[in-house]
Amino acid sequence: MHWVWLVPIAAIATAIWVALQAYNDQGPVIQIVFDDSAGILPNETELRFRNVPVGLVEEVRFNTDLSQVIVDVRLDNSVAPFVDETASFWIVRPEVTTSGVTGLETVLSGVYIEGTWDTTPSGLITTHTANDRAPLVTTYQNGTLIELRSTRAAGLSEGTPILFKGIEVGQLGATMISVNGQWVTAEAIIYEPHDRLVTTATRFWDTSGFSLSVGASGASLDFSSVASLISGGITFGTLISGGEPVREGLVYEVYPDEATARNSVFEGSDGARVRFTMIFNENVSGLTADADVEWRGVRIGKVANVSGIVDPERFGDARVRLMSTVEINTARFGLDTGLNRSEAIDFMAARVEEGLRARLATASILAGGLKIELITDPDAPAAALDLTGDPFPVFPVIAGDVTDVAVTAEGVFERVNALPIEEVIDSTIRFLDNATILVASQEIRDTPGEILGLLSDARGVIGSDEVQALPEDMRGVISDLQDASGDLRDLLSDLRDAQAVDRLLAAVDQIGNAAAQADTALLAIPDLTARISDFVDTASALPLEGLVGQATDFAREAQTLLASDQMRAVPGSVTQAFDELTAVLNALTEANTADLISTALIDTSDAATAVENAVAGVPQVVESLDRIATNVEDVRLDTLASEVEAVLNTARRLFGDASEADLPAALAGALKEAEAALAELRAGGLIASANATLSSASDAAQAIENAAADLPQLVTRLNATLTQAQTTLGGFQEGSAFSRETLGALREIERAAKALSDLARTIQRNPNSLLLGR
């Protein structure tokens, strides 16, 4: 044999080996049943597991009645034992959804069949039915399958992510309508290990779309992810403890939002529910049935019933109290859901021992609703759960934390509303307008300058040494005055001792006589009045206003004079004059003045008597007056007035021309002389003279005293006189012409008096005018 025979032998061996290998590698053929083949091609389409090709489609055919497509797939031997009853197959094709793009590679390569099965080989099953879509549970994404249901389809759509704190932890499978048509149900998977977050107490809610809430703290826009914004998202939360771990196939409801889900915790829980009665002393509106009962913000129950209660025996008065029955789910405290009612009540009683109390609280500031809050207040007065309460144990309460914002706010608004804002604004505007005009006037603009000048003048005066010395001098004067007032007091007490009143009475009596006589004289009065009226008419015609104006001018000049520097010397002189005066007063005090005054009063009384006598002659007087009036009427008052005016003009010229500088000096000199005179008086027989004077006064006073003694009688007589006068006047009433005339005359007199009063006031304001010796 030639060696070349090795070649065909090797070839045969290779062929045999390859054939054997191929035969060994060739896996079993399985049939997968599809509704449609969707691009599956024989010998091209692969079967993949975890994206690794593990088989190839060998044939695509129909079943006998053409209702389905059977795809024969040659499996790899390596995976064949795993393709058991857990296997599921689906076609992977390109898909673009809101949550992403999948199967993009199949756009170019064509579809493939994806298979998944568990990791335990339990024998090949050769016939399988394919799924329409990828199953939720695959070998590489394990989790717990649950079922979600909702009364509305929104939010439940296939592929919707299940988010937990923003992380995708699960997914929704195909949705379908429940048999009875009431629910939309969807299979959902929570991937490992997140499925342990789900318990029987978990609540699912829809987070699709976005939520816009506007509150006291501003507006907030919430949405979890763009995907959930478009296609919806579902999240969940385990709001209370005590749930059991999730089981495969558990059914959960999907709530529209978190609030509803939270609230549903109550309804959906199977914890023990116990009812309590709570009696609130506050009578606050807003607590209604179904209001929340909260514990640390967690809703643990609801108000079952609200009613009023009046029970004088129990509370000691007949006030109406707010009685509410609340239902508390103890499972919310994290208690075992298997607790029975009495255990739950025991638990609550223990909590009450620790200070758990109920109170009313505002649920919504704007809406004004109330809720009941359970709070632990260790300082609360000791109380216990009143288990004897009928029908439910009575839960102790404390004062509520209720703010009735609505009422307060309303009051504020009403007050604001009542403000006369428009009027105020109008007035303000008017005021401002006037103020603007005033301020803009030239006078006001000049004022500051004038004030400045005045101030500087005043500063000059005040700054002079004499003025500075004034306070000290004044102090001396005041102390002297005090002494003098003490003396005066003594004097008055002396007077009291004397019988001044009696004497006064006598004087009055005499006056009474005089009045009686005057009565007769009154008869002549109408005539007199008419004449006076004429006179007054004439007087009122006088150009008094001009006179007054001139007087004012004059006064103003005098004022200017006073502002001159020389006037500053005056206070010093005045001070000295005061000193002198003080000395005189002292001297007077030393003298026996009171006695003298007493005597003077007696003399006065005598004088009154004389007056009485004089009154007897009143008719004559009236006649004389009449005559005088007649004469006065003749007098050329016009001339007089113009003369007075001339005098005033002259006086003004005098002031204007005369060396104003000299005048204060002269004044000072005059004062000095007065001072000297006073000094002389003090030194000389002033006191004696004063005494003489006073004794004369005493005489006069004596006369007054006598007169005063007759005062009661005088009053009686006055009465009589008045009666008579009344009678007389009654007669005059008929002659209303007289009254009118009288009234007119009086009016004229009043006017004249007013003019004179103005003049007097001017002079009073500018007394220096008197210094002219006018």
Next chain:
Amino acid sequence: MTATAKKKGLIACQECGRVWPADQIRCKTCGSKLRSRDPYSLQKVWAWWIAGVLAYIPANLYPMLHTRTLFQSSQDTIIAGAIEIAAHGSLGVAFIILFASVVIPLGKFFAIAYLALAVKRGAKWPPRRQYILYELIEYIGRWSMIDVFVVAILCSLVQLSVAASITPGIAALTFALSVIFTMLSAQSFDPRLIWDRIDAPVSKASA
């Protein structure tokens, strides 16, 4: 009776053509080993022939080319490819492919087998015609590699990674092997054997 060199006790050098007496071992001109006949010629022919045929079987069963374009990939055997091309209307191309890849290799197998059998058992054909057949096989056999060349050129040219690519299939390898084995088989045949049976009665074997 026709005289041959062997019968005359002569031996010709295969390399330089110098004729030596039959007992001469080596050519004194060129130094080559002198053999009147190759005693293992037929064994070698048959061995290569078998290997060639064996290689030819997978060459036709397995795909020659893997063609992958953007949207699909296909793998065609030689005959399927030729039929496909014919179906597209390129009958000429299909004919060439079929001729080069099927007719020629098969013809070679049959021709070599016939020659080998004819040397052993005699044949109807006169030795002269047998020799022409042998020359034909020798000459045309190398053209069978045209398939392999086409595949090689296609594969090296069409490598556009994502868009399209062509890779040789297992058949390309076995086909090439088959051609090589066939050529070796033809080369192993000692054509002088044809003349040994020049006087042998036609179609009467005496081996």
